[in-house]
Amino acid sequence: MILWIIGLLILIVLIFIVYYNRFVTLENRIDNSLSQIDVQLKKRSDLVPNLINSVKGYVKHERGVMTEVTKARKEFMGAKNFQSKVQKGAALQSAIGSLFAIAENYPQLKANENFLQLQQELAAIEDKVAYARQHYNDSILVYNNLTKRFPGVTFASIYRKSAKKYLEIPVEEKAVPKVSF
């Protein structure tokens, strides 16, 4: 009889440990995917000076776009919290996008090896930001399912874990870019 009770107690303790570890693992996964977004945004802003340098020699008339990009980068670097970083990062992306649109008018620039490489690099970063965000939201989904479904919900209240918010897409990015010919 006593053995049974001891066995049951050990089982209960084990279940508590398993659930605690699950919460920690999932939270770590969320933090990790968040930092992955951060890394990609940082990489993008690091590439901007190179981009400006390679464009400078070719683009004479549309100086405004370049200052726009530089300004957007500065704002991104000044962003304090994560939410604003994501927002400024999106603004920087759209500024870079309009720079690329203008580059279309300069055949020599488009033939420049260095410029092409940067263009590919930045396009890849844009994909990676999207994938990092997708993974972040996936991780949140798994975590939220755990905190809301039974029996996870009881453990969530014991450990004081509550559902987390999804990363929302900033308004600028939702708008479909206008294409004019």
Added chain:
Amino acid sequence: MSQHLSFDDQIQRNKIKSFFLIGIIFIFFIILGYVISLILNPSYFFIIMIFAIVFSMIYVIAGYYNSDKIALASVKAKKASHTEHRAFYHAAEGMAIASGLPMPKLYVMESEEINAFASGRSPGKAVICVTNGALKKLDKQELEGVVAHEMSHIANYDIRFMTLTAVLIGMVSIIAQIFLRSLWFSNINSGGRKDDRAQIALIIIGILFAILAPIAARLVALSISRKREYAADASGIKFTRYPTGLANALKKIKNEHVSEKDKEHRVSNAMAPLFISDPFKKKVQGLFSTHPPVEERIRRLEAM
């Protein structure tokens, strides 16, 4: 396709099916061992089982720890270069982020054919290798689809899983061999059994079983391999969220004409299950295929 399966459902279903199949192989193993020990001597049961398990494990584990090196060396793959294969790196980095797995090592093998494989015993030691032809002929989305498929083999621990099935098949084959050989040497009837005819019937059943079991086990393993392909297709889509990419890549693979010469010398038979599509492109699909038919894979992708 009447019902619309989400990728999570598909992954789940295929995983359940393949665990079920592994169970079947294991049951084969137990029954075969039991029948043999009945014939030879019931007290041998555990000795035979342990011997088969240990032998098969040693054999396969040696292969398992070097699986990536063996695979890469056998197709003469070279490390992908950051400058030359930039698109490959971008696709793999994107998929590593989307899957949350560490970045695999990338390799390229010389072949005009579109193909790819993954190897390595854990996500931390994973390797993805694609052919030159794949890098040339696939566009960005298609390449991402292919890399995502390989990434999900890594994420689903398929390499470990297929190793386990190899161990099980090995065990079945080894005890079958032991039995068939021992029949030559043992004097079964000397044990003073009561019924000679029953004994002979048992021996015949045993022989039949010993011949058929390894073949049956191999068929089950091939069926597992096909299930894992569907599962990898489905979980690859979880990373790209773009079924059309992989579907288009498979269409290109299907329509590709490979010269007979190219088929012959590249890939050994044992490597075939690792690839994204059957490197031998057999015309006949069936029980002995390592991969499900491309048409069916495309159809399932388009239904997602």
